[in-house]
Amino acid sequence: MNLKSQYASITMTQDIFHSSLPLHLESGEILPEFDLGYTTYGQLNADKSNVIWVIHALTGDSNAQEWWNGLIGEDKFFDPSNHFIICANLLGSCYGSTQPFSENPITGKPYYYKFPQMTTRDLAQGLERLRIHLKIEYIHSLIGGSLGGQVGLEWAYLLENKLKNAIILASTAKTKPWVIGFNETQRMAIESDCTWGEFHERAGQKGLETARAIAMLTYRHPLDLETKQSDQSNKLDDFRAASYLRYQGQKLAKRFNALSYWTLSKTMDCHDLGRNRGGSEEALSKILANVLAIGVNSDLLFLPSESQFISQHVSRGTYKEISSNAGHDAFLIEFEQLSYILKSFYLQQKN
Ligand SMILES: CC(=O)SCCNC(=O)CCNC(=O)[C@H](O)C(C)(C)COP(=O)(O)OP(=O)(O)OC[C@H]1O[C@@H](n2cnc3c(N)ncnc32)[C@H](O)[C@@H]1OP(=O)(O)O
Numbered sequence: 001m002n003l004k005s006q007y008a009s010i011t012m013t014q015d016i017f018h019s020s021l022p023l024h025l026e027s028g029e030i031l032p033e034f035d036l037g038y039t040t041y042g043q044l045n046a047d048k049s050n051v052i053w054v055i056h057a058l059t060g061d062s063n064a065q066e067w068w069n070g071l072i073g074e075d076k077f078f079d080p081s082n083h084f085i086i087c088a089n090l091l092g093s094c095y096g097s098t099q100p101f102s103e104n105p106i107t108g109k110p111y112y113y114k115f116p117q118m119t120t121r122d123l124a125q126g127l128e129r130l131r132i133h134l135k136i137e138y139i140h141s142l143i144g145g146s147l148g149g150q151v152g153l154e155w156a157y158l159l160e161n162k163l164k165n166a167i168i169l170a171s172t173a174k175t176k177p178w179v180i181g182f183n184e185t186q187r188m189a190i191e192s193d194c195t196w197g198e199f200h201e202r203a204g205q206k207g208l209e210t211a212r213a214i215a216m217l218t219y220r221h222p223l224d225l226e227t228k229q230s231d232q233s234n235k236l237d238d239f240r241a242a243s244y245l246r247y248q249g250q251k252l253a254k255r256f257n258a259l260s261y262w263t264l265s266k267t268m269d270c271h272d273l274g275r276n277r278g279g280s281e282e283a284l285s286k287i288l289a290n291v292l293a294i295g296v297n298s299d300l301l302f303l304p305s306e307s308q309f310i311s312q313h314v315s316r317g318t319y320k321e322i323s324s325n326a327g328h329d330a331f332l333i334e335f336e337q338l339s340y341i342l343k344s345f346y347l348q349q350k351n
């Protein structure tokens with residue numbers, strides 16, 4: 001299906017890939033079949049060398065040109081006039097891919113709370129199926145931040161020499177207890193919603209609001225809130241920071257569901273590139289692609305040292321840092337710095 005692009009000259013397609021073959025998950029469970037919603041921008045060039053594969057973060061979707069609009073689009077760093085850009089909605093997420101509200105073909109009913117646990121390795125396997133389906137033999141660059149970076153690392157490991165560059169932003173080779181702890185507080189918020197356990201798409205939505213409010217405090221830096229959410233008058237209540245977090249919670253709950261959120265946060269928790277591969281250092285050293293690991297100086301969730309670790313242990317690694325008060329989410333916001341970092345990374349390869 002072709003959709004009308006906001007740019008008349010650029011081709012944009014949106015489709016759903018259906019895999020009728022089972023996906024054997026790391027947990028030992030099996031997903032009998034699955035869908036992946038995906039979007040492409042631009043066209044594959046004659047020598048099939050211009051594929052840019054974007055991997056979204058926790059609550060993103062496949063419309064990469066919308067949520068990464070400072071990086072992807074006409075005259076942006078990744079320009080669909082030159083690149084064939086693909087982004088697929090990750091397994092477990094609710095934007096066109098198989099997720100807890102999808103029908104389990106074995107029972108004929110939605111999975112709901114019995115949706116299998118998925119790892120970032122499983123999610124990468126899902127993307128690999130789509131790559132094969134699209135007959136893409138070579139990926140010029142994959143790029144992803146946070147959860148998208150975790151999946152990106154797993155996929156870079158699997159792709160071996162089918163990938164030239166992996167750009168991993170604000171992410172990690174193995175999820176630290178700090179992040180698992182924050183994710184657990186968010187799941188506790190969801191569990192405390194009295195509708196959690198019910199069998200409908202709004203189950204746990206109030207809890208999801210609280211979960212997102214907690215998460216926002218890990219995606220921002222205290223200085224960011226200080227700058228944007230300080231109150232001018234001598235207030236005793238109704239602080240801006242409070243309404244900001246409530247608003248952010250409501251905003252997410254309108255577009256996401258608690259079961260997908262739960263599933264993907266569990267996926268993030270058990271991310272470990274080195275599992276059954278001799279540890280993180282060993283696994284990183286086996287990645288054949290050039291790896292650009294980008295940290296954010298104010299990231300309180302995935303620390304810059306975790307991105308440095310990635311760059312130090314892959315065989316061809318570069319580390320760059322975004323300087324920002326925005327915190328973790330700077331990778332979704334600081335487009336100018338990001339474009340500059342990417343430009344210097346690709347230039348360095350030519351020399
Ligand atoms: C269908 C879809 O949307 S698909 C998925 C799109 N999202 C993704 O892909 C996930 C990645 N993106 C993100 O996480 C975010 O969009 C980011 C990080 C890029 C930017 O976050 P934002 O929420 O836009 O930025 P910020 O933290 O500055 O908050 C601004 C919002 O808070 C509101 N706000 C700011 N201060 C306050 C306050 N004191 N009280 C209430 N609301 C406030 C603003 O009005 C604004 O609202 P809006 O989003 O309705 O315009």
Ligand SMILES: N[C@@H](CCO)C(=O)O
Pocket residue numbers: 057058059060145146147219328329
């Ligand atoms: N803000 C990101 C999560 C942090 O990487 C998202 O909502 O996808």
